Amino acid sequence: MAGHSKFKNIMHRKGAQDKKRSAQFSKLSREITVAAKMGAPDPDMNPRLRLAVNNAKAASMPKDNIQRAIDKASANEGDDYEEVRYEGYGPGGVALIVEALTDNRNRTATNVRTAFSKNGGNLGATGAVSHGFERKGLIEYPASAGDEEKVLEAAIEAGADDVESTEDGHTIWTDMEALHEVAGALEKTLGEAESVKLAWKPNITVEVDEGNAGTLLKLVDALDDDDDVQTVWGNYEVSDEILEKIGG
Known part of the structure; x- marks a missing residue:
């Protein structure tokens, strides 16, 4: 795995989960409120x-928190x-895209x-690196969803x-416009x-070498920690060997 998924797994192994979970819930709540304000609250x-609510449920966010975020939008409350x-660019010439609300x-x-400059990176203008990426739909399943053949067959269908x-799980890519339809079919x-x-x-x-990997992950960590x-x-790959050395 690479980019965001790889980083997420490293942080999971490092611990500090209570703090991470609280921050994750806060970000999920913000996305739910924004989505509800932009469209119907249903x-x-x-x-x-629906995407925001499903992701919140997958993260074990309490139903009361989810409903409160929707209600806040319905009442036109909050910021x-x-x-x-x-x-921008991180150490080793890695391209990074940061999405914020x-x-x-x-x-x-x-x-x-500040996060970029303190961790060996440079923030660029909008469009500086996105030309090297495709906007796609992403669906992630745990390994327990089934073996590679079962998931592949379901994805094709x-x-x-x-x-x-x-061994960590399954990553399924779709056209951006087909994300909701494919996700619904896979759920069945x-x-x-x-x-x-x-x-x-x-x-x-x-491919990021050991000399740059630690600094790069600190940069991604600093960005991810921002509310x-x-x-x-990111467009980076870090080998398992290097992850073992720097990920503890």
Whole structure:
């Protein structure tokens, strides 16, 4: 695995899960509220909200928290957030795309720029690296969903574009426009996914050496820890051997 998924697994092994879970719930709540404000507050009528709610459920977020986030949008309460994308380079020439939901562009831009500059990176202009990525639908299943053959067959039947299976789980890619349809079809055969989202898939990946890997992961960590940052995508590959050395 590479990019965001790889980083997520490293952080899981490192621990500090209570803090991470609290921050994750906060970000999921923000996405639910934004999705509900942008469309109908009913997940069945609002595809983006349905995605947000399903991802919250997959993360074991309490139902009360989910409903509270929807109610906040219905009552037009809370801050108004806007979607912002930042692009830049990390150590080793790695390309990074940072997606944020913010109520203060200046604060978020300053925080993101600081994270890049303190961790061997450079923040670029919008469009600086996204030309090297494709906007795709991403569906993730745990290994327990089935073996590689079963998941591949289900993905083909559902109309997916590609499947990547490892011992950690299954990554299924779709056309951006087909994400909801494919996810719905897969749910009938494989059950509920771990996550369903729009993603940035790199056209070419960069193998990161040991000298740059530690600094790169600190950069991604710093970005991921920011309350406004929803997701960090990258085009990097880090070998298992290097992960063992730096991931503890």
